[in-house]
Amino acid sequence: MGLKQNLKKIFSTRTETSEDNEDKTLQTHYYKAMKDKVIDELHAMFSKKQGYEVSSVSDEHGEMIVRINKGKKAFMVITVIMVRPYKTAVDFSVNTDTILFTDFGHSASLIRELYKELNGRLTFVGTGLGSELSR
Template sequence: MKQMGWAKSIVTRYKQQCSTSDHHQDKELQTRYYKITQDKALTEIEGIFSDKQRYEIKSISREHGEILLEAKKHAITIVVSVVPIRNFENAIDFYVSTDKWRPTGAYPQLKQEVIEAYNRLGKKITAVESSK
């Protein structure tokens, strides 16, 4: 049984995409909820990715609550989705991917990008427990 866990961790390490979701088995990659309007959340997300040396915002769709950006150094594409739950409560999810193969595996770096983004958001806006 241990070999299956080991094999799964190797396969995961070489995945070229990482995403968050409500029931993700990895607690660090579970959807986060924030007490903020969708429009203000999008503005705060723009702010945490405003470092033009590191990121380039490709498009913003306020109607759909999504931002598409690229992390320049590592050729990583990031899609941030802001999903309204109720007034002043929004879920924020990330989908992070790369086309670039890495000998040590891309997944740890993709996961770290998500964790860092959630940490930066947590310093700007109030997180809440999901009341779904």
């Protein structure tokens, strides 16, 4: 990782996963499931967590908005896209509510924790598979 990326990561209150993220743990995760099943699992996962509130779910657009109201407050947008039958991508965007210029890596560690839990609930296929799947 370059100096610019490291500084950006340190001085940020927002973390987003992507297909080509330099941090492998923050790359798009793929699951062997249909989009609806993934959305249902995410909804069930957040419903069981104390302080997590599912504000909105759009099955049509594959998006879910979740607010964290306990501990470090945060706002999450989860995007679920079925790229092929039984191959579904999940991305997170987390904004931490803080008066400081940084969340000290909280948003990134939250994403890693959520991916780990989701990996236990669904059949994990891999990360950053976009270029492989588009062939």
